[in-house]
Amino acid sequence: MFSDYSATELGSIFAMQGFAGLILFAVFLLMALGLAIIFGQMGVINMAHGEFMILGAYITYLTSNVFADYFPALFGGYFFVAMVLAFLAAAALGALVEWTVIRRLYHRPLDTLLATWGLSLLMQQSYRSIFGAREVGVEVPDWMAGSFQVTDFVELPVNGLFVMCIAVAVTLAVYLLMFRSSWGSRVRAVVQNRPMAGAVGINTAKMDRMTFALGCGIAGIAGSAFTMIGSTGPSAGQDYIVDTFLVVVFGGAASILGTVASAFSISQAQSTMEFFLGGSMAKVLTLLTVVIILMFRPQGLFTLKVRK
Template sequence: MFGDYSLGDLGSIFAMQGFAGLILFSVYVLMALGLAIIFGQMGVINMAHGEFMILGAYVTYFCSEFFSAYLPSLFPGYFFVAMALAFLASGSLGMLVEWALIKRLYKRPLDTLLATWGLSLILQQTYRSVFGPREVGVVLPDWLLGSLPVTDTIEVPINGVFVMCLTALITIAVGLLMYKARWGRQVRAVVQNRVMAGAVGIDTERVDRMTFGLGCGIAGVAGSAFTMIGSTGPTSGQLYIVDTFLIVVFGGAASLFGTIASAFSISQTQSTLEFFLSGSMAKVITLLTVVAILMLRPQGLFTLKVRR
């Protein structure tokens, strides 16, 4: 596999593929952050998480079309508006789903799996009926196109740098929200002891709804980032849901740092292997490696120490 390349060529290939995997890493992190909040903090297995991501992608697509047709002078900045609307749309739908469905299934993880899997099929058919079965692509502003030369043989895609910076900001904001803000302390209190949290005056139902909405909203932002690496269709979200669950479990369900480290290692491994092998073989090798590691360390790479 490596015999036809010199050491210099291999170094350039690894660097280029690493930079090429920046957007994939960012999508994985944003998807996994939302899922880690829902699964790690609430114990809900949300099989419809990919559909919340695709809702954000559709919002980004329609923002692109709207600004291109009616506000061409503001088109260079439409992506920021699209991300905000994607967060609001996916987050609002998530809060509605929590109120109508999920709140009746807490402490029943297998039931949440079946219910959200059914929800994913309903959302896919809804997208197909509303937006059509054809995949659509987003036109990016000119300032997100092109690349930045690092050396004579290595270039960094500008949209990858942008999404990386966006992911870093969102990750820091989520970390501060969960571990420094009053609302984050309420979330952790509800997770540890729901009855006692309610007894001291915390509105546990509101905390649940806001937590689920936040996780789904972050998935919507991931959908905006997703438009840079693939076309948007009714079933596109299902291509990422397995990888996202794998990242959350591999990194440790309750560990924010573990989620980031896991997303980075898996995305970079897949991006590099896809250069030398087919995409399916790269996924198979990555999956087998992760499964082998989980057999030795089933709790994931990083776990939180809790006093009992």
């Protein structure tokens, strides 16, 4: 596998694939953060999480078109507006879904899986009806185009670096919100002991709705970031949902540090193996490795320490 390349070529290949893996890591991380909140904190299996990501992508696409048509002088900053709108739209839809469907299915994981799977099909068909079946692309602002030449063989695209900065910023914001704020303390109180949390005055139903909305909103941000590196289609979210669940389970449910470590290791492994073995074989080997590790450590890489 490596014999056909010189040492210099191998070094360049690993460097290029390593950076490509970092871009994939950023998308995985943004997707997994939202799913870790919903699945890890609430125990809800949200099969429509990828469609919430695509909602954010389409919001970004619409925002770019509006800025291009009506505010061309401000087009360079449209993405920041689009990211906020994507978060708000996905969070609002998530709150509506939790209020109408999910709140009736808590502690019934199979039912939530089936309900959200049906929701994902409904959302995909809605996207096809509104935007068409063909993929759409977002025009990248001029300041985000181009790349940095690191070596003769390695270039770092500016949009990829920007996506990674978004992932780092969102991860830090989620950490501060969940572990350094009173709202996060209430969320964790509901997770650890719902009856006692309700007894001390916490509105558990409201916390559930806000937590689900937050997870969906982060998926919307992931969709905005996704438009910087790929095109958007009605079913594009399904390409990432399995990998995202794999990241959350492998890292350890409800563990932000585990989510980061898992997203990094899986993205780097897939990116490197895809170059030498192809996409399908890379996914198979990654899944097989994760399954073997989980057989010996079923709780994932990291777990929260709680008193019993």
